[in-house]
Amino acid sequence: MAMGIGLSSYFGMATANRRVRLLAFGIAGLCFAGVVASFARGAVLTAVVVIGWVWLRSPYKGRTSAAIVVGLIVTLITAQILSDQARGGNRNSPQGFWAEMSTLAQGAEDGTVSDRMELAKAAWAVVKDRPLIGAGAGSFGVAAATILRPGDIGGDSGVNPRRLYDRALHNTHLQVLSEQGVLGACLYVWLFVDFWRRNRALRSEPYRQAWSGMAGSTLDLRFLSFALETGMVGFVTGGLFYNQLYFVPWLWSLLTANATLHAIITRSFAAVPLEPRALATVPL
Template sequence: MRDILVCLLVFGSLPFILRSPVNGVMMWVWISVMNPHTQGWGFATSFPFAALVAGATIFSMLVTREPKSVPWSPVTVVLLLFGAWMIVTLPFSLHFEQSVPLWSRVMKILLMTFVVLALVKTRAQVERLLWVLALSLGFYGFKGGIFTISSGGAYRVWGPEGTFIGDNNAIALALIMAIPLLYYLLTLTKRRLLRYLLLATILLSALAALGSYSRGGFVAIAAMGLFMVYKSRRRIAVGSALLLAAPLLLLFMPQQWVSRMDTIDNYELDASAQGRLNAWAMAYRLASDRLFGGGFEVYTPSVFAVYAPNPNAVHAAHSIYFQVLGEHGFIGLGLYLLLGILTWRTARWIIRTASERSEFQWAGDMAMAIQTSLVGFMVGGAFLSLAYFDVPYYLLCALVVTRRLMENHIDEQAAAARAAGGTGAPIPA
């Protein structure tokens, strides 16, 4: 039944995609983030829904007359350079044949990121994108939170198998990133029932993140909470709400969860933590030796035998930063960090400009929510191999498009003021 439902939704969307490629963007984001086909039991689990929707979207993009142009900015230029650098590094991969499948997957994500940038043009479409992102992840938060309550926190929460967020640590980070987006959407919503559902999803997502037993997720949600209090216009109210909610959520967690979180302070005695440090050292030595890094598949015994302090402790990177460093060298890491910095500065520009112009309050609130989400990703990502997780790239799209909308609005107002004999206000730097 689930397989049939997913097929009906996807195939039923094709006429709407062919009518307007923006509909295809939303379907693509839904499929790539939520992976609804993984909730089936039969043929749908292996059907190429993403390729079907991507093909229909690109075809519609080419034949329809809707405006389509990438809003070029320092962010989008660096994103393009980062993708180009991964094309350059591929031939120098230590394990070329094994690297090609993941390289192909990453290229598809970047291609569709630029399709999103080219097609999403209005505030309504930006908010629609955030609804799709938040609810796609919120589905697993709602489901995982109920599972944590029903099991008394005795079992770990896992994400959909075979996806970026299938691992318990990855689903924890994804749910943490979803919480600020869900809260932003809650502030936009006037319908009481929907507000209650969003609030329940936020609380259940936080509980599911704890129920994943992810120590990195616990650190990320703590960092995100502190950032929310620091940046909020109502620090006392937000801080008080978090202080009240935290003990209530922790009440559902058993002693074994507390014991696992206690190992954060004793990382030198934890084999998993030591394995990560060994993988990080391997990535640094590999990048120091090879300008182009080692390619997408470097976490193998043969590579660790050459570059790792402990060649017998073979682990994945468990860090977005060391992952990019080991796979694409210092240039790749530099581009990745620069992309993050420029994305953050774009959000900061939106927040600052919105504080000076009341008509942009929605944009300021949205950018603050995305910044908070990115804090969770940057902190939690320090302990996870999720450098190519697509959600941050779609959040980047929302920020870039929103800034362009604001700049165009300010330009139009300035032009109207000049036409009326005024001087107009310059766009903030």
């Protein structure tokens, strides 16, 4: 949902169709409301980063700022209408939502944060034991339960490391490092480098000219590139809080859409050769 805020916002900016634009902005608002309704601190933090990135990249700072204000109003309304019947107890009252968000300031004193810090220690133990190729896909818990001894980490898992056997790491990036090793992590980083290289090229004048000359291209390529970029920012940020590598298609969908768009336009250059200097003109 946090990723959807940025993707939908920039898709709305990319289209010239008023109905589609309103639909896209409406979806962005629903995504934001969904983040609030989730009561998930990681999702809220990810949404804050995504919204900040949307504002940073937007050429329409005034309109974007107004949309952010509307988003804050949506937050208040969503928190207000959530009732105790939704999940039970006072947790879903407005006070419950803000109380949940206020625990972000507790840091390591919060039980969930403390638990995830211990999981990170367990992940580093796996990395040290199997640095090159890691423990294997989906095998962090199995490896940690085997490697660690009582007292190596804190918390309940420190007392009995076998409890780690089926634990989720709650950090995509540490998951890659511990399960795929340094070699896999290097390839993982390369995916992002390649993504941003291609995405940046989409905003260059040659690519935009080629795109505008294609039949049926009614969307602004620059804003499409910003949509994909903002979605990736959401994935990278959300990856600090959740496992989202193997079981959800977000990363692979963004990589595929970005590479496909880049490839389609690049191939069109064969029909109309461009000057090398023009290809080098790529804005940030």
